[in-house]
Amino acid sequence: MTATLTASDIHAAAARLRGHVLETPCVPSRTLSAIAGCEVFLKFENLQFTASFKERGALNKIAQLSDAERQRGVLAVSAGNHAQGVAYHAQRLAIPATIVMPRFAPAVKVENTRRFGATVVIEGDTFDDARSYGLQLAQERGLTVVHPYDDLAVAAGQGTIGLEMLAQQPQLDTLVIAIGGGGLISGVATAARSIKPDIEVIGVQTERFPAVWNAMHGEHRDSAQATIADGIAVKLPGALTLPLIRERVNDVLLVGEDDIEQAILMLLEIEKTVVEGAGAVGLAALLKHRARFAGRKVGLVLSGGNIEPLVLAEIIQRGMVKSGRLARLRFDVRDVPGALADVAALLGKLGANIDEVQHQRAFTTLSVERAQIDVVVHTRGAAHIEEILAAMRADGFRAERVG
Structure with missing residues (x-):
């Protein structure tokens, strides 16, 4: 059965x-x-x-090992959370742990796994490559494999x-x-x-x-x-x-x-x-x-x-861009001293907080006496952006949202 x-x-x-x-x-x-x-x-x-949650399954598996299996140690192949769960509970129970992680594993997860006392082996460009290597290593060293999911004790x-x-x-x-x-x-x-x-x-x-x-x-x-x-x-x-x-x-x-x-x-x-x-x-x-x-x-x-x-x-x-709380606005202005200051002053009065400014002369299709100013601003949302654009246009600026 x-x-x-x-x-x-x-x-x-x-x-x-x-x-x-x-x-x-x-x-x-x-x-x-x-x-x-x-x-x-x-x-x-x-x-x-x-x-x-991964430490639940890892601990349930490790807790059922025989004394001989505990002494030899465990091995897991994981790109992240399972690795940390196995490493932490193996360390807590004084069981040697080897963790094979693929090269793309997030750095935060690799470092945490090392911090929990495991021997970390980075191997393979894909998870399948890492798994093949890990299973071979476990067989050679007599280690018990703690599978991330395909094990009823883990599940x-x-x-x-x-x-x-x-x-x-x-x-x-x-x-x-x-x-x-x-x-x-x-x-x-x-x-x-x-x-x-x-x-x-x-x-x-x-x-x-x-x-x-x-x-x-x-x-x-x-x-x-x-x-x-x-x-x-x-x-x-x-x-x-x-x-x-x-x-x-x-x-x-x-x-x-x-x-x-x-x-x-x-x-x-x-x-x-x-x-x-x-x-x-x-x-x-x-x-x-x-x-x-x-x-x-x-x-x-x-x-x-x-x-x-x-x-x-x-x-x-x-997310801030999608919700309109961060926006890139573009202004076409006369290229004269003080133009940038005028744009900044009006944005400040309208409640927009400037995050980034790019003042463009060469890389633009505008005529030579004009300049393009791209400004990334913090706003209160999409409706606020429309208020800002309307006020800037009313003040004589050519203004549009570009991002």
Whole structure:
């Protein structure tokens, strides 16, 4: 008989994890609920010590090793959060850990993994290359492989999130869960259905990595090279997890890169919490597929918060541009002394805060007696920009928004 994942496996995992991982809060968000048109409850797994749910599955697997296996050590192949989860709990239990990470792994995740005492091996331009190398290394050294998702002990550990969510918010009728390889959603769906058999479990993938969506919908969309949701950039679902998803998950939805960026920014602004791309796809799905969730009580897992600061900074800036709080304005002025000062003075009176100025003479099609001034300004939004442009034009300036 094929091994499967049961509710008792997840309850056993919960007993092993108790006191060693944080029972994270699951709380309602009034603001997000009003925006999304359904009752939204957030499970803050980004508050775990390694800032990700992944340590649940890693610890459940490691805790069941024999003494001989512990002595030899463990190996994991991961681009990020799983690596940190394995490294941290292996260090805590005095078990040697080797982590193989591909060359594209985010620097913040590589450094954190080293900080947790693991031996980090950077190998392979793709995740598959890194995995092949890691499996060979494990075989040569007799190390136990802790798979990021395709292991029932790992999936059982992740499933403890489902037990906690329904204990904390019993009224939930829908769970929206990110899918990479499928360990998280397999565990959560198993746990949730054991408590509430009619609960709806919806998976979310990115349009760039739609492997499980393909399997559920009979489609054949190709995977891309990269996504902002790098934690779920998996080209093939697990051999153990895919049958569980088919059996226990109602549907899988797709979201785009813009949807994910918007969700990251909303969580930062509204909930004051930092979430990486994979952790924001649940909210992205609520906003993109609004009608699907209207009036429901929806639980989202903010699965991780390990995002590169520069990436986060870029998302914030792009979000400000989209909302009109950051804009590039262009002015065509007479090329005379004081013209730039006049533009700046009027912008100041209109409440626009100048961020950047570019004064252009050579690289423009304007006649030689005129100059082009591009100004990046902070504003209060799109309506404020229109007010600024109207006032500048009324004052005799040729003005337009160019970005």
